[in-house]
Structure formats: C-alpha cells, structure tokens
Amino acid sequence: MMERGKYLVFALLAVLLISGCVQQGTTTGSGIVINTFEPALKSVESGEEVSLHLEVQNTGDYTDAPVVAELTGIDLSEWNVIDRYKNLGSLLAPDKDAGTEGGRAGVDWRITAPSLRRGQRLTYEPIARVYYLYKTIATKPVWFVTTEELKKIVRVGGTLESEPTTVTAGPLNVEIKTGRFVRSTDWRDTKFQLQIHIENIGNGYVAGKDYPLFIEVKWPNGVAPVGECPTITYEAAGELYKDVPASLTRPSFGRVVKLWNGRDVDLTCEFRIIEPPTNKEKRNFEVEIGYIYYVDAKTSIEVVGTEEFL
Numbered sequence: 001m002m003e004r005g006k007y008l009v010f011a012l013l014a015v016l017l018i019s020g021c022v023q024q025g026t027t028t029g030s031g032i033v034i035n036t037f038e039p040a041l042k043s044v045e046s047g048e049e050v051s052l053h054l055e056v057q058n059t060g061d062y063t064d065a066p067v068v069a070e071l072t073g074i075d076l077s078e079w080n081v082i083d084r085y086k087n088l089g090s091l092l093a094p095d096k097d098a099g100t101e102g103g104r105a106g107v108d109w110r111i112t113a114p115s116l117r118r119g120q121r122l123t124y125e126p127i128a129r130v131y132y133l134y135k136t137i138a139t140k141p142v143w144f145v146t147t148e149e150l151k152k153i154v155r156v157g158g159t160l161e162s163e164p165t166t167v168t169a170g171p172l173n174v175e176i177k178t179g180r181f182v183r184s185t186d187w188r189d190t191k192f193q194l195q196i197h198i199e200n201i202g203n204g205y206v207a208g209k210d211y212p213l214f215i216e217v218k219w220p221n222g223v224a225p226v227g228e229c230p231t232i233t234y235e236a237a238g239e240l241y242k243d244v245p246a247s248l249t250r251p252s253f254g255r256v257v258k259l260w261n262g263r264d265v266d267l268t269c270e271f272r273i274i275e276p277p278t279n280k281e282k283r284n285f286e287v288e289i290g291y292i293y294y295v296d297a298k299t300s301i302e303v304v305g306t307e308e309f310l
Helices: 002-018 147-155
Strands: 032-039 043-045 049-058 065-072 085-091 104-112 121-124 127-145 172-177 181-183 191-200 212-218 223-225 255-258 264-273 280-298 301-304
Touching: 032 127, 032 280, 049 065, 049 085, 049 127, 065 104, 085 104, 127 147, 127 172, 172 280, 191 212, 191 280, 212 264, 255 264
Parallel strands: 043 301, 127 181
Antiparallel strands: 032 049, 049 104, 065 085, 065 127, 121 301, 127 280, 172 191, 191 264, 212 255, 212 280, 223 264
16 A cells, blocks of 8 residues: 555646646736936027926836936036936836826936037937836745655645746746655655745846846745745946946845846745644745836937038
C-alpha cells in the first residue's frame, strides 16, 4: 500500500506540472501619462513670449503619486527659461468602485523665443520629461499541502487550482513563478523557490543611476527565507538619484536591485517550511517594488526671425 501511495502522489504531481504550474499577472503599462504637451502658438517671432502647456494624469493603481516635470530639449538660457522644474503635486489613482478617473494636473512654462535674423526660420523641439514616484505590488497565492491530503485529493479525482498572480497597474510588470503547491512530506527539510521576473512595459524608463528598484518580499507565516531575499542586490556608486529633481520623493524601503539595461531583471528567493499545514492551506507571497519613473513628450515651435542685426 505504501508503494501505491507513492505512485498516487507522483501521478498527481505529474498532472499538476503538465497542466502548468506558473501563473502570471500583467499590467497595462499604465502609470502617470502625458495627455497634452503643446505650445499656445505653433509659430512665433523672435523675442515673442509663448506658453508651453503640459497636462498629465494618473492611470495606474498607486495613489498619491508625486510628480515633477522638467522642461528640456532646448537651450533654456536661449529661451529665457527660469523655472526648469514644475511640481505637479501628488495624483490620486482611479477609483474603479466609484467610477472616477485618476487625478489630473497641468502646468505652463512661459518662454521667450530666441533672436534670429530677419528671414531666418528655425524649428525647435522642446521636451517635457515627467518624473514620478510609483509602487507596483504583486501577490502570488501558493498551496501548502501534506502528503496525506494529496492522497485524498487523488482518490476523489481532484486537483489543486491555485489563483494566478495579481499585479497592480503601473509601468512595471511582475511575474512570480513557483509550483502550484508545496508538499510538506518532512516539513523540516522541505525547501522551495520563488522566482521573480520584473519587466519594464511602460513607455518610459526607470530613473536613477543604473535603473534602481527598491524591492521588498513579504512571505506568509509558516515559512522562512534561506539566506537573503532577494539574493541579488545592487549598490550604486555615488548618488543614486543625482540627475533626478531634488524635490521628488525617493523610495525608502527594501533592498536596491538593478534593472538590467533598463528592461528587466530576474530574482530568486529560497524558502523552507517552519510550520507545516494541518491539511492544505493557501498562503500568499507579496512582492512590493518602489521606483522613480519618467516619460517624455515632444512638441515643436517655429521661430521666425525679425532682427535686422545680430
């Protein structure tokens, strides 16, 4: 009978593995988006003042996201720009239950067209770079089950169907890979891995030296990490955010991990069971990521020269 029990457990393992042991969530690549960036006039004369108007909106799930905009892409001294940075405050996330959209904010830069000779025409392309602090949270439910409970499930033709990973909407996506269950045969020696894949799916970039992410992994009761979690860290030399507007709030939790080439990174955490389930239990793992992100928008202004002598 013992041999038959082993075969039943192995059969269940095979069925569950073949049916797919990885569930993943996806976001929409949302976050703070630029709805409008345009000049009040598309063509101006030398020395003429013109306004550049910027409008942004929070379309993701992180609320109270602080936002700072920077005007770049042109010679600011040539255009007599005094206030390079604009603080847009903190924007609320959309409320799906109430049916309300995410917070919006708008700012204007008042600039002066440079001096050009009469008859000369030049097109300039200002860029609005919008920085914001954001968080992405991914949750992965995992079944913890005893060998005896697995046998019972097999006898009645059942399966263990864990829920997929859920990810809050933002510019980063997180995939958490693990088996659909952890079997605690001899729970003192049972170890398993949590594999985390983080990818930039937004229309911008993670800001800071070498694309830093602040990561915290939260595990349920009954398990403990083997060693550090996550196991890959990144210690940035010098100032991590020296090129980011000083007024923007920085993330301040977890461990710093480098997003390789600004695209993605893979992390692995190993755990062991310190408290076995009575029969079967669903326990949640959570990955929280804090980061500064930025997106760009470009517009154009034609300057018509009016100066006789330069």
